[in-house]
Structure formats: structure tokens, C-alpha cells
Amino acid sequence: MGLFILRRTGVMILTAICLTFIVFFLTNLYPNLEKLAKTEGNFRMSDEAVASWLDKNGYLQPVAVKYGQWLGVLPGWRAETEEGITGRCIDGPVSAEAAAQAPRFCGVIQGDWGYSTRFKDGVWSIIKVRLANTGYLMMWVLIVMVPTALLIGVLAGMREGSVTDRSLSTASILTTATPEYVSGVIFIAVFTSATVGLKWFKGTATSAMTEPTFENFFLPVITIALYGIGYIARMTRASMTEVMTAQYIRTARLKGVSFPNIVLRHALRNALIAPFTVIMLQFPWLLSGVVIVETLFNYKGFGWSLVEAAGNNDIELLLGISVISVVIVLLTQLISDIGYVYLNPRIRIN
Numbered sequence: 460m461g462l463f464i465l466r467r468t469g470v471m472i473l474t475a476i477c478l479t480f481i482v483f484f485l486t487n488l489y490p491n492l493e494k495l496a497k498t499e500g501n502f503r504m505s506d507e508a509v510a511s512w513l514d515k516n517g518y519l520q521p522v523a524v525k526y527g528q529w530l531g532v533l534p535g536w537r538a539e540t541e542e543g544i545t546g547r548c549i550d551g552p553v554s555a556e557a558a559a560q561a562p563r564f565c566g567v568i569q570g571d572w573g574y575s576t577r578f579k580d581g582v583w584s585i586i587k588v589r590l591a592n593t594g595y596l597m598m599w600v601l602i603v604m605v606p607t608a609l610l611i612g613v614l615a616g617m618r619e620g621s622v623t624d625r626s627l628s629t630a631s632i633l634t635t636a637t638p639e640y641v642s643g644v645i646f647i648a649v650f651t652s653a654t655v656g657l658k659w660f661k662g663t664a665t666s667a668m669t670e671p672t673f674e675n676f677f678l679p680v681i682t683i684a685l686y687g688i689g690y691i692a693r694m695t696r697a698s699m700t701e702v703m704t705a706q707y708i709r710t711a712r713l714k715g716v717s718f719p720n721i722v723l724r725h726a727l728r729n730a731l732i733a734p735f736t737v738i739m740l741q742f743p744w745l746l747s748g749v750v751i752v753e754t755l756f757n758y759k760g761f762g763w764s765l766v767e768a769a770g771n772n773d774i775e776l777l778l779g780i781s782v783i784s785v786v787i788v789l790l791t792q793l794i795s796d797i798g799y800v801y802l803n804p805r806i807r808i809n
Contacts, residue, residue, distance in 0.1 A: 467796070471789040475782070482781040483526050486774045492518050494772045499576060515540065517547060529573070529778065531566020567782065573775030577767055582779040585764060590783065592668050593753070593760035596679060597745050604684035604691065605738055611688065612695020612734065617722060619700045628696060634689030639748055643682040643755045650678065664756035679756045683748050687741055694737045699730040732799065739795035743788045 496512045497504050504512070513519050517528075517536035527533030528547055535547030543552030548565035565571040572582035615627040650659045660674045667676040702708065703726055711721050750762030757763070761780070768776040 464793070464797070467793050471793065474789060475785050478785050479530075479778070479782055480526055483529065483778060484522055486777050487518070487522060487525060491772060491774065495576070495774060498772060515545070527566075529566050531564050531568035531571070534563040535565050572779045575768075575773055575776045577771040577773040577776060582775050585776060586761075586779050586783060589759065589761045589764040592758065593749050593762065595671070596676075596683075596749060596753075596758065596760060597742075599676070599680045600683045600687070600745065601741075603680055604687045604741075607684075608688045608691035609695055609731070609734065611692040613699055613722070613727065613730070615692065615696040616699025616703065616730070619703070624696070627692070631689040631692040631696070634685045635693065636689075637686065639682055639686060639751045640755060642685055643678075643752055646678050646682060647755075664753075664758040668759060679752050679758055682752050682755075683745065686748070687744070691734055691737055691741070695730065695734045698733040699726065702726045702730045705729075735798055736795050739791050739798065742791040743784075746784055746787065 492513055493509050495518075496509045500508070500512055510519070515538060517525070517538070520528075520536060524533060528535050535549075537544060537546035537549065537558065540552055543554055544558040545552050546558070546561070548563065548571075549558055549561045553561070562569070570583070572586070574580075575582050575585055578585050611627050611631065615624045615631075618624060660678055664675060664679050667679070708721060708726060711725055712718075716725075746761070748762075749760060750765055752758070753760045753763040754766050761783075764776065765780050767773070768780060
């Protein structure tokens with residue numbers, strides 16, 4: 460197991476490097492850099508002024524060199540101006556003596572994630588706050604989604620073809636077929652609208668960032684959880700129906716074991732092997748789901764920051780968010796593989 464984790468860690472690092480380089484390359488295309496220069500300078504800048512601004516700020520270097528500097532494996536760029544010496548690792552124009560004291564390497568490896576042009580703050584400082592908000596939202600989504608989905612799936616799969624099975628399966632299909640931006644708009648119109656809505660929830664998701672309550676936090680949670688509940692419930696139901704027709708379940712019935720004991724002691728663990736993998740793979744989906752829901756409810760978390768960074772051409776923040784997203788996806792896949800081995804003893808790692 461240790462060797463397996465070590466090999467997977469190496470593959471994860473290579474995958475993260477490849478994916479972040481692709482994102483870095485796309486965000487550093489010249490049209491994006493031109494838009495950044497005009498946003499930071501003047502929208503009426505000439506092409507020569509744009510090229511001069513980009514050259515002065517180190518954006519016209521080769522992509523591989525810029526990526527190495529951003530990663531922290533190559534020394535940061537430096538340039539001499541009339542005001543002094545500037546560079547990636549230098550805070551503003553400084554004298555030659557001060558520049559000599561500045562570090563040469565300052566990238567992600569060294570903990571320098573860059574500066575956000577949208578929020579005028581360090582990228583890592585922004586990500587910490589926004590990721591904590593999203594983590595709190597995702598925690599409550601999982602608390603609501605996972606037990607509810609497993610319960611629905613087990614109840615539906617216990618007796619295949621029954622009225623309960625058909626009713627719960629139909630409800631699961633309906634929730635899965637409804638995307639978050641549709642259910643979110645419906646919830647807002649029905650439960651919060653001052654004109655035609657019921658006005659059950661008077662708080663806003665923005666206030667939930669500092670003081671979360673049932674009124675201001677329930678709708679974003681249920682909007683994200685609703686889709687996942689249907690998907691996981693259907694997977695659990697399919698796994699449960701397959702287990703309930705297995706030979707050892709029939710043997711237990713012939714021995715006179717009660718139906719609740721058959722479900723709890725024999726069928727449930729084997730039925731949860733496939734849903735466990737599906738649940739772990741929900742984390743990447745949750746990251747994409749919060750982009751829609753956080754924007755819809757104006758909850759300023761990880762997804763909201765991604766939309767703001769993309770809309771304002773904030774290259775450094777986009778890169779930082781992409782790194783966190785890649786790491787979360789790869790870690791959840793590793794945990795899923797390890798958990799699958801422990802849940803299913805028949806799986807062995809060579």
C-alpha cells in the first residue's frame with residue numbers, strides 16, 4: 460500500500476504540473492495579456508504602449524520561462540527603469556542595493572502565489588478566505604446529501620419493483636435532471652421573492668459568510684445537495700438491487716435470517732462499495748457546482764472568486780484557483796482508490 464501511494468503521489472505531481480501548465484499557457488495568451496495591460500493602464504493604450512507595459516512587467520518572456528518563474532524553479536525577472544529596479548520578487552521600484560537583498564526565487568513553491576489585480580491583495584490570502592467559505596458550504600452539503608441519498612437508495616433497492624422503489628427512483632431522476640441554476644432560481648422565486656414568493660427565508664447568502672443561519676444558508680445548501688442526492692441514490696439503488704439477488708443473500712434467507720438483519724449485516728456493506736467511489740468523486744463536481752450556486756446566491760466563496768477572476772482577467776488568481784482545484788481532484792481520487800481497497804477485500808494492489 461505504501462508503494463502504491465508513493466507511485467500515485469508521483470503521478471499526481473506530474474499530472475498537476477501538466478494541467479497547471481495548460482492553464483498557464485491559456486491564460487497567458489497575448490489577447491488576455493493585452494486586456495490585462497489595458498485594464499491596469501488605460502483602455503485607450505496604443506499597441507506600442509501595451510507592448511511596452513507587458514515588457515516592463517515581464518509578460519513577454521517565453522511561456523516556459525514565465526511558468527518556471529511562477530512555479531518558483533527559475534529566478535524571477537528583473538528590469539531597470541528610471542524609478543529603479545523592478546522585478547517579480549521585488550516590491551516596487553527599488554535601488555540596486557535593495558534589489559541585491561531581494562530573493563531570486565519567488566513562486567508557488569516558495570509560498571508566493573502572486574498578486575490579484577481584481578481584489579488588490581495576495582492570491583493566497585484571498586484563496587484562504589474564499590476556500591474556507593466554500594469548505595463550510597460543502598461540509599453542510601455533504602451532511603445533507605450523503606445520508607439522505609444512501610437512505611433513499613437503500614430503501615429503493617431493498618425491494619426492487621415495489622411502489623417505494625418506483626416512487627423514490629422517479630424522485631431521484633427528477634432531481635438529477637434539474638440543474639442547479641434551474642432549481643436555485645425556482646427556490647429563490649418561491650421562497651424568497653417579496654412579490655409572489657412565500658418569504659420563508661429572509662436572510663441572504665452573503666450574510667451567511669459571517670453569521671450562517673437556517674434562513675440565509677439553507678437554500679444554497681439544498682440547491683447543491685438536491686442534484687447529488689438523486690445521483691448517489693440511483694447508484695446506491697442499483698448496487699443494492701444487485702447485492703440483494705446474490706447467492707449469499709438467498710442462503711441467508713433460507714437459513715431464516717430476518718430481513719432487517721440481511722440488509723444491515725450482509726447486504727449493506729457490499730452495496731456501499733460503488734456509492735463510496737461515487738461520493739468521493741462528488742468533490743470535483745461540488746467545485747463546479749458551487750461556481751453556479753455561489754454566483755446565483757452571491758455567496759463569496761471559491762466559485763464566486765473564480766467567476767470574478769475570469770470576468771476581470773485576473774491571471775494570477777485564476778492560476779491559484781486552478782492549482783487548488785487540481786490538488787483537490789487528485790487527492791479525492793487517491794482517497795477513493797484507497798477506500799475502495801479497504802471496502803472490497805477482493806481487490807489487491809500488485
